[in-house]
Amino acid sequence: MNVRDYQLGSDTVVGLLRNRPASIRERVEEVIAAGASLSISAVVLFELS
Numbered sequence: 001m002n003v004r005d006y007q008l009g010s011d012t013v014v015g016l017l018r019n020r021p022a023s024i025r026e027r028v029e030e031v032i033a034a035g036a037s038l039s040i041s042a043v044v045l046f047e048l049s
Contacts, residue, residue: 003034004036
């Protein structure tokens with residue numbers, strides 16, 4: 001199995017927080033189930049704070 005790491009952008013994080021579109025959450029759940037790691041950059045954290 002080839003597991004990947006994903007760095008989420010601000011649009012993706014906002015989509016997750018708002019659960020819109022639902023396809024974003026579904027995809028994130030799929031990659032987590034596959035054992036992938038998710039992260040956000042300091043820039044995204046700053047943009048969202």
